[in-house]
Amino acid sequence: MATIDQSKIRNFCIIAHIDHGKSTLADRIIEKTGLLTSREMQEQILDNMDLERERGITIKSQAVRTVYKAKDGEEYIFNLIDTPGHVDFNYEVSRSLAACDGAILVVDASQGIEAQTLANVYLALDHDLDVFPVINKIDLPSADPDHVEAEIEDVIGLEAHDAPRISAKTGLNIEDVLEAIVHKIPAPKGDPDAPLQALIFDSVYDSYKGVIIFCRVMEGTVKRGTRVRMMATGAEEEVVEVGYFGAGQFITCDELSAGMVGYITASIKNVRDTRVGDTVTDASRPCESPLPGYKKVTPMVYCGLYPADGAKYNDLRDALEKLQLNDASLFYEPETSVALGFGFRCGFLGLLHLEIIQERLEREYNLDLVTTAPGVVYRVHKTNKEMIELTNPSNLPDPSEIEYMEEPIVSAEIMVTTEYVGSIMTLCQERRGVYLGMEYIETTRALLKYELPLNEIIYDFFDALKSRSRGYASFDYELKGYERSELVKLDILVNREEVDALSFIVHAASAYEKGRRMCEKLKEEIPRHLFEVPIQAAVGGKIIARETVKAVRKDVLAKCYGGDISRKRKLLEKQKEGKKRMRQIGSVEIPQKAFMSVLKLDDE
Numbered sequence: 001m002a003t004i005d006q007s008k009i010r011n012f013c014i015i016a017h018i019d020h021g022k023s024t025l026a027d028r029i030i031e032k033t034g035l036l037t038s039r040e041m042q043e044q045i046l047d048n049m050d051l052e053r054e055r056g057i058t059i060k061s062q063a064v065r066t067v068y069k070a071k072d073g074e075e076y077i078f079n080l081i082d083t084p085g086h087v088d089f090n091y092e093v094s095r096s097l098a099a100c101d102g103a104i105l106v107v108d109a110s111q112g113i114e115a116q117t118l119a120n121v122y123l124a125l126d127h128d129l130d131v132f133p134v135i136n137k138i139d140l141p142s143a144d145p146d147h148v149e150a151e152i153e154d155v156i157g158l159e160a161h162d163a164p165r166i167s168a169k170t171g172l173n174i175e176d177v178l179e180a181i182v183h184k185i186p187a188p189k190g191d192p193d194a195p196l197q198a199l200i201f202d203s204v205y206d207s208y209k210g211v212i213i214f215c216r217v218m219e220g221t222v223k224r225g226t227r228v229r230m231m232a233t234g235a236e237e238e239v240v241e242v243g244y245f246g247a248g249q250f251i252t253c254d255e256l257s258a259g260m261v262g263y264i265t266a267s268i269k270n271v272r273d274t275r276v277g278d279t280v281t282d283a284s285r286p287c288e289s290p291l292p293g294y295k296k297v298t299p300m301v302y303c304g305l306y307p308a309d310g311a312k313y314n315d316l317r318d319a320l321e322k323l324q325l326n327d328a329s330l331f332y333e334p335e336t337s338v339a340l341g342f343g344f345r346c347g348f349l350g351l352l353h354l355e356i357i358q359e360r361l362e363r364e365y366n367l368d369l370v371t372t373a374p375g376v377v378y379r380v381h382k383t384n385k386e387m388i389e390l391t392n393p394s395n396l397p398d399p400s401e402i403e404y405m406e407e408p409i410v411s412a413e414i415m416v417t418t419e420y421v422g423s424i425m426t427l428c429q430e431r432r433g434v435y436l437g438m439e440y441i442e443t444t445r446a447l448l449k450y451e452l453p454l455n456e457i458i459y460d461f462f463d464a465l466k467s468r469s470r471g472y473a474s475f476d477y478e479l480k481g482y483e484r485s486e487l488v489k490l491d492i493l494v495n496r497e498e499v500d501a502l503s504f505i506v507h508a509a510s511a512y513e514k515g516r517r518m519c520e521k522l523k524e525e526i527p528r529h530l531f532e533v534p535i536q537a538a539v540g541g542k543i544i545a546r547e548t549v550k551a552v553r554k555d556v557l558a559k560c561y562g563g564d565i566s567r568k569r570k571l572l573e574k575q576k577e578g579k580k581r582m583r584q585i586g587s588v589e590i591p592q593k594a595f596m597s598v599l600k601l602d603d604e
């Protein structure tokens, strides 16, 4: 089979602010293009198409290949690479961008440029991508494409006079976008005969094929039978299949050569061997050096996950094991808690990652979970010169053994419209931020630079930022290192018993405030019992705050007058259901939700 002409390949992604129409445009592009080139159609033998029919699965692919017959009569191969859109996954985004040669910037004609538009454009430009703008949603009555065109030129400095004006929704002028992809995004470069050098930008586990590695070949060629080596992890395996993803299915092909995007499988059992950002090379003829930018991502946020029903411990372990097959950045190890029994300490990239995993465990694996307060990794320097990395507050050594502690610090960049600069600066100050500087991006926007402790931003910083800027702020951060800090463990006592799963580490200066809020929150969450329940916050054995849940007799049947037995039964059932979601701590029942209270300490 003839190799594909590099000059006919376009590797690109779509970047946009949330809701400006990225997914809709992607759907239109796929819809208006074909699956195979006419040459491939003649050559393609049916067996060659791995239709996945028998399994009926749909794997969401990070990269879709389509074929476009352009106005110049030539056929072009489009590889549309998806980029995740959250700060937790910034590293993955950067690797996806590194796999592209250009990007389409979608701007909503009724909204204009927004915070994330800029952040995404800068990220794309950082990766040397050629970016061209598209003005979307011109069908809307409020659309003002002329204004948006001027804004794109003034604010971003991208030429926009010939930006396609489209409606991704109705399909209006989509052809213009397809032509612009051909003419404005450069063809890839690279030598198909050089030693193999391919960038992994995603990998997924499939029970049938093993790990599927999505990669962009920079140099060289990979085919079935090539013995490949992952340069960072050292894993080596023979390639079983190469191909690409198009029209919802995996299609095998003979080879992937320089400039192409596709997948390879090689009976690898674990995604941890195929890390995003790693370089795939030929084991028998390796390239000199790996591609730049590889980073081993490490969990930044830890929390305990416990089955609500202790008997489901093994189910939880199996589920975590399965999820980890597909998620190299998920960490877990067994732990026990006095309050919650047997469970796992899990590590995540950030809170969104935590929420995604939690949701998947609950939905896909039908598990009821109790989650303990998430925290970052602290460094505890002991008087005996030993240093421990603390992921669970319960393991904090006795204060007499601690010489000092350090916490992780991030460098953050916040982009915001000038009218909200004041409120965002206040927010950063409240979060112990150190102001580094501010730049104006034309007159209406500012880029604030801060150093912030990670533990001040993991919970709700992003939400606070959005609400204090009416959605106009965007935010990006990067771990800078560790700094010495005055930290204490805040303990919570319910009915005078310490609940280990509610302990968390805070900065000494905010211990009192956080303790008070935590008690208030818990008071709302913990139902009344037949006796009074004191809720106390303590630091080093000293009580610093207290609330009391008053006694009451809870009688669910009281509401039922008359003798409607089925209604009574329903209520009792409901109460029983509710019980499962409670944890018994001593003689007090604490609802699962309470364990997440610490996350909501800043709610007004």
Ligand SMILES: Nc1nc2c(ncn2[C@@H]2O[C@H](COP(=O)(O)OP(=O)(O)OP(=O)(O)O)[C@@H](O)[C@H]2O)c(=O)[nH]1
Residues within 6 Å of the ligand: 016, 017, 018, 019, 020, 021, 022, 023, 024, 025, 085, 136, 137, 138, 139, 140, 166, 167, 168, 169, 170
């Ligand atoms: N009127 C109109 N609506 C559009 C157009 N393009 C997209 N939309 C709508 O805008 C909303 C957001 O579109 P998406 O494609 O989901 O936007 P997105 O940028 O992918 O959003 P996220 O996935 O949340 O980042 C949807 O309700 C679309 O139907 C358009 O050209 N005209």
